[in-house]
Amino acid sequence: MKRPVVLIGFPVGHSLSERMQNAAFKHLGLDLYYYAAEIRPEELPEAIRGLSKLGFAGANVTIPYKEQVLPFLDHLDQSGYEAQAVNTVVCRDGKLWGYNTDGEGFIRSLAEEGIVPRGKVFCLIGAGGAARGVAQALVRQGAACIYFINRTPKRAFRLVEDISHDAEKAGSVLTTELKALPWCRESFEAALSRAQVLVNCSPVGMYPRVFDSPLPYPELLRPSLVVYDLVYNPYQTALLREAASRGCQTISGLGMLVYQGAAAFSLWTGMSAPVEIMWAAAKSSITGER
Ligand code: NAP
Numbered sequence: 001m002k003r004p005v006v007l008i009g010f011p012v013g014h015s016l017s018e019r020m021q022n023a024a025f026k027h028l029g030l031d032l033y034y035y036a037a038e039i040r041p042e043e044l045p046e047a048i049r050g051l052s053k054l055g056f057a058g059a060n061v062t063i064p065y066k067e068q069v070l071p072f073l074d075h076l077d078q079s080g081y082e083a084q085a086v087n088t089v090v091c092r093d094g095k096l097w098g099y100n101t102d103g104e105g106f107i108r109s110l111a112e113e114g115i116v117p118r119g120k121v122f123c124l125i126g127a128g129g130a131a132r133g134v135a136q137a138l139v140r141q142g143a144a145c146i147y148f149i150n151r152t153p154k155r156a157f158r159l160v161e162d163i164s165h166d167a168e169k170a171g172s173v174l175t176t177e178l179k180a181l182p183w184c185r186e187s188f189e190a191a192l193s194r195a196q197v198l199v200n201c202s203p204v205g206m207y208p209r210v211f212d213s214p215l216p217y218p219e220l221l222r223p224s225l226v227v228y229d230l231v232y233n234p235y236q237t238a239l240l241r242e243a244a245s246r247g248c249q250t251i252s253g254l255g256m257l258v259y260q261g262a263a264a265f266s267l268w269t270g271m272s273a274p275v276e277i278m279w280a281a282a283k284s285s286i287t288g289e290r
Contacts, residue, residue: 010040
């Protein structure tokens with residue numbers, strides 16, 4: 001009998017992980033299968049706690065549960081601990097281990113586009129689970145500064161505090177300047193006048209609301225800015241279309257999806273992921289031009 005791996009989120013209709021992971025399992029002839037389950041907030045504790053007993057190899061956790069899942073896990077890997085957000089769960093000897101592969105996926109996809117984070121200034125829109133993984137990875141890579149602008153400002157301030165506190169606890173010197181700013185034009189002006197890379201870490205623009213953009217002031221986009229959208233469905237989001245029309249280099253979240261998935265695949269199986277197969281499966285199920 002095949003062992004299941006489940007994607008837990010709400011909603012999960014937008015996810016491409018199911019096709020991508022099943023293509024990878026099939027390619028290597030593994031006795032695993034992946035499916036997506038829409039879990040309501042009140043069902044989350046039961047769903048997570050049941051994973052080991054019900055024979056799951058592991059799980060992915062997506063919007064909006066990456067932070068909420070932490071109390072139900074037995075162990076946190078360094079990546080999950082640093083981000084205080086988990087997107088991958090591994091069932092090992094009856095215990096649940098939490099990892100965050102979003103940061104690794106993000107950095108690998110940036111590298112593929114020729115972008116080295118060291119010494120660069122980033123502006124992140126959003127301060128949820130994905131922003132946490134991305135921010136911790138950028139700190140590890142030596143980014144010069146990260147601006148956080150979030151609709152609910154206190155969440156961005158808390159994220160900055162958490163990263164600073166973690167560095168202090170680990171006895172390490174934080175070389176990345178971290179700034180949380182309120183959600184207003186002045187903040188976007190200040191951040192985008194310095195930033196080299198703008199990253200949308202919010203779900204705004206995701207299918208089916210494909211005409212929404214998370215940036216209320218598109219006129220602030222300069223041609224020298226790189227614009228990265230974590231949203232991958234559609235491939236060309238409204239933000240990326242706007243940025244491209246203003247001469248910016250644009251990057252879709254599809255690369256991050258593939259590489260965070262490849263890292264999760266390796267955690268569940270102990271094997272290298274067939275990245276080409278995963279890319280092909282993801283691309284073939286995406287909406288919009290590539
Ligand atoms: P999350 O934990 O629920 O956080 C969502 C963030 O977006 C919060 O900061 C929230 O602000 C903000 N937000 C939500 N709706 C907004 C709106 N209408 N206007 C402005 N801000 C809004 O979700 P997540 O796990 O971080 O995921 C965020 C997005 O990244 C999702 O679309 C997800 O699919 C995508 N993602 C992609 C990849 C990839 O591999 N490409 C990986 C991870 C995530 P508040 O604090 O004000 O609620």
